Structure formats: structure tokens, C-alpha cells
Amino acid sequence: MPPAVVVTDLVKQFGRFPALRGVSAEFSGGKLYAILGDNGAGKTTLLRALAGLTPPTRGIISMLGTTDLRSVCGQMGYMAHPSLLYDEMSGMENLGYFAGLYDVHNTDQRCTEVIRAVQLDPSLTRPVGQYSQGMRQRMSLARALLNDPKILLLDEPFSNVDLRSVREMVSLLTGLRDAGKTIFVVTHQASLLEGAADECVWMEAGQIASRTSDLAARSETP
Amino acid sequence: MSTVSRLARATLAKDLRLEWRSKDAINSMLFFSLLVVVIFSFSFDPTAEESRRIAGGLVWVAFLFAAVVALNQTWAREMRNQVLDAYRVSPAPPNALFLAKVMGNFIFVTVLQALMTPLFIVFYNLRALGPAYQLPIVAALGTWALVVNGTFFAAMSLRTRSREIMLPLLLFPISIPALLAMVEATGAILTGEFSAKFWIVLLAAYDVVFTIASLFLFGFVLQAE
DSSP states (O other): OSSSEEEEEEEEEEEEEEEEEEEEEEOOOOOOEEEHHHHHSSSHHHHHHHHHHSOSEEHHHHHHHOOOHHGGGGGEEEESSSOSSSSTSSSHHHHHHHHHHTTOOOOHHHHHHHHHHTTTTTTOOOOOSSHHHHHHHHHHHHHHTTTSSEEEEEEEEETTTHHHHHHHHHHHHHHHTTTOEEEEEEOOGGOOOOOOOOOEEEEEETTEEESSSSGGGGGGGO | OOOOHHHHHHHHHHHHHHHHOOOOHHHHHHHHHHHHHHHHHHHOOOOOOHHHHHHHHHHHHHHHHHHHHHHHHHHHHHEEEEGGHHTTTSSHHHHHHHHHHHHHHHHHHHHHHHHHHHHHHHHHHHSSSSSSTTTHHHHHHHHHHHHHHHHHHHHHOOOOOOOHHHHHHHHHHHHHHHHHHHHHHHHHHHOSOOOHHHHHHHHHHHHHHHHHHHHHHHHHHHHOO
């Protein structure tokens, strides 16, 4: 099976600051990748480049067999550190709007499904701006799942989420992985993905420093 | 129904709903225009004849400045929580977003005009001596000219540090031909001294050219970093 994502010599320069310095990697489909590293290691930049939000200065990204990311963006789900939701609208209203962007059929049914999948109540009418941070994160994940994407790009999905909700989110993600989705999770809280991630991708100074099959193996790599 | 039209309508409905709940744009615009009307009416006391001559300029300057407030708001809403990124990663065409924003701003400015026009008439004792039926045409074409360019340049200045300053700097110079046409056409209709047809045609041509150019270029602006 060809890899779901191939990155070749990816460079991203912000002014004189190189955020990514020649990243090359192949990622197989149907796996959950934890992208780990210190602040400024280039994790978020890599994820935004994969999402097509940050055009690389140099290098090639191939996703689902094509380098034209625009043509496969309907098969991607992206969750950023901010919620990407309108604070003044309810969860259902938000998802209803975004479902339209992906031409999702049976909008109400699909919105209800994904809201329930992230353990929220679809009948909540209060605006998202009044949600707790954890609820907002989960609604944001629901938004990323709306179009039933083949590739999920998640940036810090567990920040400010309580431990019980994190476990539920991780369980949801492993379920999606088992259903054949390719999932990238950028996180500082590596321990939360212990046992769930198929591979840990460690980044340092804009490069992939190592790839390990589990968190513990990192200490063994040079 | 094409995808662009369907998504433009959905985005417009979303924007109207957000504005209805927050009233950010319309309140600021109303307050600003009201200030202009009142301050100018206190600053000088023109005769009816003088009023007709200067009203075109006065009205459009008030609407132009007020529109800038709405234009800044329209994209600021998309920048909160980086919601614009959710649109950028979706397969939705950029033109649908642009058209929705233009139509939304057009509605906001038109509502403002509907509310402010009676005040202008009262404060400046205005009465059209020319063909009054041309006034709504000038208003619609003029407003479209302002919001098309304004929406485009507001999107362009989104990622600049001082976007509130940047927008007027970009918008006002490029709007000079349209402003000239709006002011002259309005003056012609109010005074009845000359025909407004040339200025209306100029305004229509301006609208067509800048609408096409903005639609063509907006995709690049949206995807720019």
C-alpha cells in the first residue's frame, strides 16, 4: 500500500527563521502518529504545511497520492490550537455551517453524530463562547470529523481538557485509526497517547530527530 | 444551484445571524454617521441651495467612513479563533466567501443609508430638483463600489499589523473615481443643473471592472500567508 503522506525536503522559512529545515518522511495510512518535541521544534508548522495552510518555502508534500493538496482537502480534517469556531453560535449552528462547506449530506444527522462522538450534547443551545475550554476543544474535534476525513491533523487536541475527556478522545481517535484513518496528533502531553500512538515522531529544531514505535524508546535513541 | 451560490448564501446567512446577535458593525456605523450629520449641521448653516451643492459630498463621505468600520468588522470576526483557517482548509471556493462578505456589507451599508437618509433630508433641508428616481440607482451602485473594494482590501490588510490604518490607506485612493462619480451624480440629481447619466454609467463600469478583478484575485489573497 502506498504511503498516505510523503514529505520531501520540506523547508519553511519565516523571514530569516527556518521553522522547518529539510523534513523528509513517509507516513503509512491507517496509523496514529504522535508528533512530539519542544516549543519551536516545528510541529505546528509541519501540521499547517500538511493542511495546506502554510505554503512551504521549498520541498514537496504528497497526500493521498497527489501533490495538489487543494484537490484532497475535502478528505482532510484539521483541528488547530484555537477552536476555529464562531463564539456567538451554538455547536449545532457552527457545525451546520461547516458541513455546508464540505457538502455533507444529511447535515443535521451528521452534526448530531459527531457531537455525540465527542461526548457533547447536540441539543445545547448556548453559544460556543460560553463553553468551557475542554468543551470547546471537543466541539473543535467534532468539526474536524464532520466530513469523515481520511487524514486527521490535530494540533494540541488535549490542551485544557480534563483527564476523563482526554481518555474518551483518545479512545475515539484509536477507533478512527482502526477504521483506516491516518491521524497526526501534535502534542506536548506525550504520555496521554501512550499505548495509542503507532509511532512517535520527535522533532527538534525544524527537523525530524527520530521516529520511535513507543514513547519509552525515545530515551534509547541517540 | 451552483456551489458558489449555495455557499455564498450560507455564509451570508451566517454573517447576518452573527451581526444580529452582536450588532458590532451596525451600531458603530450608525453612531459614526450620526456624529457626522450632527457635527456638520452645527458647523455651518447652509441655505437650501448650498445644501444641494454640498450634500452629495457630505453624504458619501459619511457613508464611506462608516463603511470602513463595517469592513474592518467583517474580517475581524473571521480572525477570532482563526475561523478563517477552517474555511481555507475546506474545499469551498474562495469566491463564495468573498461574495457573501460583499453582499453582507452591502446590506449593512444599505440599512445604514435607509436610516440616515431621512436625517440628512431634515438636517440639510434637501429636496431633489432633478430626477429623484436616479438616487436609489446611484446609492446602490456607489455602495457596491465601496463594499467590493473595501471587502477586498480589508481581506488584503488582514495579516498586517495595523490593519485599521491600512484599509483606508489602500481603499481611499482606489475609490477616488467611484467617489467622484457618486458625489457628482448625487449633486446633479439634487440640483437638477446637469444630467447624472454619465456619472451613473461611469459608476456602473467601475463596479463591473472592480467586481471581476476582485473575484479573480481573492483566491490568492485568501490563501496568502
